[in-house]
Amino acid sequence: MLIEQSAYANRWRRVSPAAKAAFALCGFIGAFVAGTPSAAVAVAGLLAVVTMAGAGVSPGRYLRVAVPALFFLSISCLSLAFSLDFKGEAQAMTFKLTPAGLQQVADVSARSLAALAALLFLVLTTPLIDLIALLRRLKTPELLLEMMVLCYRMLFVFSAAVHDTLTAQSARLGYATTGLALRSLGGLAASLTLQIWQRAHDLHVAAQARNNDGPLRFLEPRFANCGRDGALAAASGGALITLAVWLS
Amino acid sequence: MHIMEGFLPVEHAVGWTIASAPFVAYGLYAIKKRVRQYPEQRMLLGVAAAFTFVLSALKLPSVTGSCSHPTGTGLGALLFGPAAMAPIGLVVLLFQALLLAHGGLTTLGANTFSMAIVGPFAAVALFRLARSLKLSFAVSVFIAASMADLLTYVTTSVQLAWAFPDPQGGFGASFLKFAGIFSVTQIPLAISEGLLTVLIFNALKRFNPQELQDLNVITRAEVRA
Structure with missing residues (x-):
């Protein structure tokens, strides 16, 4: 699994998962508070840059993970763009491209792109076992x-x-x-x-x-600098949300 | 095919999460009760979740010549019960989002409602109805599995149509549009998944009839037969 390989091999593997989750949460909030498609696209771009330049996930791997989701997004948006129209006495069904539909496509695809970038940031930098912990x-x-x-x-x-x-x-x-x-x-x-x-x-x-009759317990990895990582994540996440609002 | 990350407006994403929560909570309560009675089943559900995840990654040949993946909704519901499928489905959908970037975290509630709640409950209800009508075991399994698959996508269409009503035709036109698009791939796929589930149950009946009887899928008389 490409995502798992990247989660274990990226530069931020030893950064606190709570800090990475907090930054991803800010990314999700930024995606939803962005009032215009351009603001949401800017949030998506920033999250992608942080994942690739910051965590060191190679652009090729990032694209390979994102492409199936992007293909699915394009198909979903295509169905949003067209509106059903019933014409004439026979009420023949036709598909029509409307300006309102196009605006909706722009809004939804940009928001979805930003949310996907937030998800990819989290999963490409954090192994699943850390997220379970x-x-x-x-x-x-x-x-x-x-x-x-x-x-x-x-x-x-x-x-x-x-x-x-x-x-x-x-x-x-x-x-x-x-x-x-x-x-x-x-x-x-x-x-x-x-x-x-x-x-x-x-x-x-x-x-x-092993006399186990209760919950399954595993040793959890310890992360140094949790406080510093958390503060940095909160500050940069806050800046991301502010940017999303400011660009709207 | 799940609703992708960030696709639903925030109020819909939150609303579907709230709608799914009681089913997941009841599922966990039902599992806890079952595990207290049969401690040996404690590991079964986690292993079942892994099985459902792997099953959903298999390529299923569709009767139209295309290829997609089974949902495993009907199979899981018939084996483990619809209540247990809500938490199992939640775990599978969460893993699909975190390991494959398929579906999403903001749409987890909506996808859980369609795939892990509506599909399994419909499967078990239809299976029981078919059995009460004296239909054969294979036909009952086929109806349950294929309709569970189809109803999952009907629910997804309702969710999308509700979130994005057509500017001219409203909810009805939007539902027709989404259901129409899904039907091209999902009707043949539902038939394929129904056939596949029948093949699985035939093999299980042949090699593991005792387990099927323990899970109340078949009767003692059918085991003897």
Whole structure:
């Protein structure tokens, strides 16, 4: 996963996750308080520059992560641009491009772009396990955190199982036609479903062997300079929101 | 296909989050109660969330020749119950946003409502209705899985139409527009997902009938058969 690789390899890996989350939150607020498309685009641009120049995420990787979301945004905006019109006695349905629709596209796409940049800043600089630790400090229900921890640890195991099974099935021409592909996929998903019980049972036995009958506890990484990072994030986040308002 | 980051106006994003919260809270309460009764199921739901995440990343061949991914909504709801699917779906959607930049944090509430609440509840209701009408197990699973998929996207269309009413035709015209666009890809995809879920349940019935019976998906008589 590209995002995970970047989250572990960027320059701000050792910066406090709370500070990065606070700055990303300011980015989200900036995206929503920006009153004009140009202000929202400026917020998006600044967040992208901070992620690439500050955290050292390469532009190529940033683009590769952003492109699917941008493609989806362009399709979503296309559907917003056109308005349905029912014409004549037959009430024939036609699509019409309206100035109001175009203005809406500009507003929504710019806001979405800025919010996406805030999300990318957070996920490309902070590993998921640090975000889960942050959620624990924010008093998220223990059961939900437990599901997140287990999900995070198991999804790589399942991904490897999917990869191996897909390779084996493809080697036997399991995906040669649409019918065969559906059948192979059914077999793959069914074998994965069977693993749910097996793996859950194994984890339960392993936990019981260690006398665990409560929440799953893991050592959390410690971050130096939390106070300084937090103050810097608050100041720069505040400046970002002020800029968004000022440009509107 | 989820609503992307920042796409909904702030009042809609907050509104859908508030609407989803009681379902997630009830789901957590239901899971806690179940885990107290069956401690061995404590790990099951976290593993199930990982399974749903991986399943949603699989490429599913659509009957139109295109390719998309299954939602796993119907499968999960039939296996673990609709209440448990709300927190599981929330975790899966959060992970999709944080690991794949698919969906988003501001639209998490809206996406949870459509994919992890409406879809699973519709799947279980339709499955029970089909079984009460004496339809075969395979047909019941197909109806539940494909309709759960479709209703997820009908809900997404409602959410988008509500947020962005058509300047001329209002909510109705906007809903027609979004539902029309989704239907091109989602109707064939719902059929494919229905077929895939039937294949999965056939394999489960063959190799793991006891687990299906423990989860109240099939009866003791069907296990013997």
